[in-house]
Amino acid sequence: MRIGIGYDVHRLVKERKLILGGVEIPFEKGLEGHSDADVLIHAVMDALLGAAGLGDIGKLFPDSDPAYKGISSMVLLENTEKLIRERGYEVNNIDVTVVAQKPKISPYTRQMINNISRVLGIKEERINIKGTTTEGLGFTGREEGIAAFAVCTIKEITNC
Numbered sequence: 001m002r003i004g005i006g007y008d009v010h011r012l013v014k015e016r017k018l019i020l021g022g023v024e025i026p027f028e029k030g031l032e033g034h035s036d037a038d039v040l041i042h043a044v045m046d047a048l049l050g051a052a053g054l055g056d057i058g059k060l061f062p063d064s065d066p067a068y069k070g071i072s073s074m075v076l077l078e079n080t081e082k083l084i085r086e087r088g089y090e091v092n093n094i095d096v097t098v099v100a101q102k103p104k105i106s107p108y109t110r111q112m113i114n115n116i117s118r119v120l121g122i123k124e125e126r127i128n129i130k131g132t133t134t135e136g137l138g139f140t141g142r143e144e145g146i147a148a149f150a151v152c153t154i155k156e157i158t159n160c
């Protein structure tokens with residue numbers, strides 16, 4: 001078993017969609033980025049890549065590459081899963097914390113978990129997603145951005 005950790009931050013701006021965990025959440029602002037800026041999925045990808053010893057998201061999917069402009073991060077997650085599988089690992093479990101003053105993510109976590117479970121080919125019970133505010137403190141508290149932390153474990157693929 002190997003463990004990985006991921007962390008990402010994206011800025012909240014007007015006239016962008018807010019996509020978290022592959023779910024479009026109605027909100028007055030969205031996250032800025034080269035891709036769809038799904039900060040939750042980016043943290044999960046970095047955790048998976050870290051666990052497998054494969055570097056990080058920016059190394060594998062550089063934001064200088066026009067191929068990734070506006071791409072759904074669920075596609076990048078799918079590619080990440082293939083890479084760790086090629087290394088001989090499968091995902092065991094994932095735990096994510098989204099740090100956002102607003103919006104509340106709890107009404108959407110079931111759908112996010114379903115999206116991730118389908119892309120990674122693992123049971124929903126192996127994925128946990130939670131939200132927290134920072135009680136108005138810091139850049140997340142001022143609603144300037146959203147942060148996400150993810151921890152995962154991966155295990156060697158066995159044939160039996």
Ligand SMILES: Nc1ccn([C@@H]2O[C@H](COP(=O)(O)O)[C@@H](O)[C@H]2O)c(=O)n1
Pocket residue numbers: 098099100101102103104105106107130131132133134135
């Ligand atoms: N973006 C968020 C933030 C919080 N939640 C839910 O609210 C609970 C209380 O949050 P505190 O930061 O005040 O501790 C938290 O445990 C979550 O259930 C949320 O869904 N989305």
Ligand SMILES: C[C@@]1(CO)OP(=O)(O)OP(=O)(O)OC[C@H]1O
Pocket residue numbers: 008032033034035036037038042057058059061062063064068069071
């Ligand atoms: C996902 C990538 C690639 O489109 O771009 P962004 O959406 O800007 O995200 P970030 O977490 O800043 O870095 C990873 C990038 O390479």
